Amino acid sequence: MPIEVLERAQSELTDWRGSGMSVMEVSHRGKDFVACAADAETRLRRVMGISDDYAVLFIQGGATGQFAAVPMNLTLPGDRISLVNTGQWSTKAKKEAAALGLDVQVVADEAASRYTTTPGPGSFAAAEGSQYLHYTPNETIGGVEFGYVPDVGVPLVADASSTILSRPIDVDRFGLIYAGTQKNMGPAGMAVVIVRRDLIGRARPGTPSIFDYAKMADSDSMLNTPPTFSIYLLGLILDWVENLGGLEAMGTVNKDKSDALYQFIDRSPFYSNPVAPTARSWMNVTFLLARPELDKQFVTEAADAGLANLAGHRSVGGMRASIYNAMPIEGVLTLIDFMDDFAARHG
Amino acid sequence: MPIEVLERAQSELTDWRGSGMSVMEVSHRGKDFVACAADAETRLRRVMGISDDYAVLFIQGGATGQFAAVPMNLTLPGDRISLVNTGQWSTKAKKEAAALGLDVQVVADEAASRYTTTPGPGSFAAAEGSQYLHYTPNETIGGVEFGYVPDVGVPLVADASSTILSRPIDVDRFGLIYAGTQKNMGPAGMAVVIVRRDLIGRARPGTPSIFDYAKMADSDSMLNTPPTFSIYLLGLILDWVENLGGLEAMGTVNKDKSDALYQFIDRSPFYSNPVAPTARSWMNVTFLLARPELDKQFVTEAADAGLANLAGHRSVGGMRASIYNAMPIEGVLTLIDFMDDFAARHG
Numbered sequence: 001m002p003i004e005v006l007e008r009a010q011s012e013l014t015d016w017r018g019s020g021m022s023v024m025e026v027s028h029r030g031k032d033f034v035a036c037a038a039d040a041e042t043r044l045r046r047v048m049g050i051s052d053d054y055a056v057l058f059i060q061g062g063a064t065g066q067f068a069a070v071p072m073n074l075t076l077p078g079d080r081i082s083l084v085n086t087g088q089w090s091t092k093a094k095k096e097a098a099a100l101g102l103d104v105q106v107v108a109d110e111a112a113s114r115y116t117t118t119p120g121p122g123s124f125a126a127a128e129g130s131q132y133l134h135y136t137p138n139e140t141i142g143g144v145e146f147g148y149v150p151d152v153g154v155p156l157v158a159d160a161s162s163t164i165l166s167r168p169i170d171v172d173r174f175g176l177i178y179a180g181t182q183k184n185m186g187p188a189g190m191a192v193v194i195v196r197r198d199l200i201g202r203a204r205p206g207t208p209s210i211f212d213y214a215k216m217a218d219s220d221s222m223l224n225t226p227p228t229f230s231i232y233l234l235g236l237i238l239d240w241v242e243n244l245g246g247l248e249a250m251g252t253v254n255k256d257k258s259d260a261l262y263q264f265i266d267r268s269p270f271y272s273n274p275v276a277p278t279a280r281s282w283m284n285v286t287f288l289l290a291r292p293e294l295d296k297q298f299v300t301e302a303a304d305a306g307l308a309n310l311a312g313h314r315s316v317g318g319m320r321a322s323i324y325n326a327m328p329i330e331g332v333l334t335l336i337d338f339m340d341d342f343a344a345r346h347g
Numbered sequence: 348m349p350i351e352v353l354e355r356a357q358s359e360l361t362d363w364r365g366s367g368m369s370v371m372e373v374s375h376r377g378k379d380f381v382a383c384a385a386d387a388e389t390r391l392r393r394v395m396g397i398s399d400d401y402a403v404l405f406i407q408g409g410a411t412g413q414f415a416a417v418p419m420n421l422t423l424p425g426d427r428i429s430l431v432n433t434g435q436w437s438t439k440a441k442k443e444a445a446a447l448g449l450d451v452q453v454v455a456d457e458a459a460s461r462y463t464t465t466p467g468p469g470s471f472a473a474a475e476g477s478q479y480l481h482y483t484p485n486e487t488i489g490g491v492e493f494g495y496v497p498d499v500g501v502p503l504v505a506d507a508s509s510t511i512l513s514r515p516i517d518v519d520r521f522g523l524i525y526a527g528t529q530k531n532m533g534p535a536g537m538a539v540v541i542v543r544r545d546l547i548g549r550a551r552p553g554t555p556s557i558f559d560y561a562k563m564a565d566s567d568s569m570l571n572t573p574p575t576f577s578i579y580l581l582g583l584i585l586d587w588v589e590n591l592g593g594l595e596a597m598g599t600v601n602k603d604k605s606d607a608l609y610q611f612i613d614r615s616p617f618y619s620n621p622v623a624p625t626a627r628s629w630m631n632v633t634f635l636l637a638r639p640e641l642d643k644q645f646v647t648e649a650a651d652a653g654l655a656n657l658a659g660h661r662s663v664g665g666m667r668a669s670i671y672n673a674m675p676i677e678g679v680l681t682l683i684d685f686m687d688d689f690a691a692r693h694g
Binding site: 003019180211227 | 354424
């Protein structure tokens with residue numbers, strides 16, 4: 001999270017807006033918190049360009065909760081959906097949809113490249129009769145990201161957890177966008193769901209109320225006590241994004257950050273990145289050391305230098321630099337300096 | 348929340364345990380956070396006396412999420428359950444269970460008293476063939492609380508959201524206890540589920556993974572990214588409870604707090620409490636003014652005096668003092684002084 005946001009949250013933690021209470025303690029039905037939640041929604045609509053054709057919902061349970069909630073709201077058992085498989089997150093979404101009785105047609109599958117590619121524009125379409133097509137614009141583990149929005153002829157559903165707010169997005173191209181908040185929108189514990197209103201109101205019988213988009217939309221996401229602290233922090237983060245110039249500016253910075261890192265890696269004989277250039281993520285930059293036996297030492301020395309969490313996911317090994325919005329360009333340059341020095345000593 | 352806990356969270360908000368990061372930012376799979384979550388569970392087990400026969404789960408979605416999750420984990424459609432209806436929360440639990448296809452037998456219903464009573468010990472039992480009996484030990488709106496644990500012959504399921512940690516509890520009497528965290532366990536956004544292990548592993552097909560007790564138990568509640576800040580704060584609150592002497596001490600303080608308020612109300616000609624003496628809540632003390640036309644003025648003047656959130660629920664009117672664990676006896680005495688003064692001016 002941006003340090004400016006954390007410091008503001010810290011300064012207000014025991015006395016929010018002169019209430020004498022923490023924002024975690026005020027009534028979620030009181031006018032101050034209702035205004036706080038409305039402000040977060042308004043800012044999100046402004047920053048992302050979300051029209052009134054879409055509802056914006058704040059739902060507990062993160063993206064994994066939405067793996068179930070999306071099928072429960074948009075399909076009946078036996079329905080068909082299409083899915084693009086670009087890595088572990090797509091695979092998890094697929095598994096949960098199948099467990100809910102769906103016929104999941106994988107219309108593009110990047111397993112053969114070991115998830116180092118994304119399918120190109122026009123290379124896939126929804127299978128006939130699909131209720132929607134699900135894809136994962138950014139996969140954190142492989143470090144692959146779509147550089148474009150697919151055109152698929154059915155409502156497009158995106159798990160945007162690890163790319164939301166990182167660059168401009170044309171919301172009108174989507175039927176539904178959901179995102180766990182813990183990458184670019186605050187702490188873990190909530191998902192933001194942006195759903196076209198005509199898709200709402202068809203939840204299966206037995207859908208848990210807190211996952212029912214119609215009930216959540218009708219109650220302004222306050223069917224039950226909402227995660228007030230998460231909503232408050234989302235508002236602060238959106239304020240920070242707006243002050244930096246919105247998604248255009250975020251996109252420029254994020255491209256610069258990832259470009260710097262990829263260029264360094266590509267020029268280095270010691271480091272390599274296995275991802276196809278068109279599929280490289282702006283958020284998760286993976287790289288391999290020429291001498292994998294030094295992986296542990298690299299992680300340890302990096303941590304000592306204040307560069308945390310660089311080990312790649314255990315399923316793929318190697319390294320991964322997650323450079324979400326809160327990471328300034330200076331952090332990336334520090335990482336490059338460290339990598340350069342490490343390579344000089346061990347290359 | 349206790350001010351001591353808030354102040355500690357504030358002091359650590361930008362640098363948790365020397366990590367240079369917020370606890371909201373560290374990896375939930377890293378050893379520091381894994382230890383933090385394990386510590387919260389260990390403390391909860393110690394404070395509540397939870398044996399290893401029970402799993403302790405941290406699940407997003409609050410108690411309302413559990414209204415669905417409990418039936419999904421313990422029943423199949425068409426199954427029968429029994430339920431005691433003591434107010435709005437019981438009614439909501441009933442509605443969600445019925446929507447999940449259950450035959451819900453209401454074996455005690457306090458609607459006739461306008462929810463100012465609880466059924467006495469031995470006055471009800473589970474209907475034949477019930478998978479479990481659900482009740483709400485404390486109802487926040489009516490301000491009624493069970494002073495005893497029912498003996499019902501089938502697994503007893505309790506929504507303990509508004510009473511957990513307020514007094515000693517004999518966990519072994521229960522099949523399952525769940526509680527939203529936002530009363531006595533921290534901010535909104537999480538439920539704690541304490542479930543006897545032999546009841547785990549029977550989730551219906553199509554149960555969302557994040558609600559599946561077996562999957563959550565197998566993954567130490569880290570099937571997906573857990574609400575890290577909520578778990579961290581729960582640990583701090585449990586530390587606070589232990590330092591004060593545990594649940595015995597909490598129970599003594601809470602009884603003293605509510606006794607003081609009820610005694611003042613009972614002795615006053617201006618205030619009254621409609622709840623049967625044996626059913627009076629230690630957490631939510633409701634009261635009526637002799638002149639209801641002064642309700643608004645009472646709330647406004649109280650707020651000006653620093654006494655917030657005293658309006659009763661809109662469904663019942665009147666006043667309600669929610670005196671959860673974090674409210675010290677001094678706060679109750681201040682309220683009594685204010686009430687006394689208000690009555691003197693308007694009685």
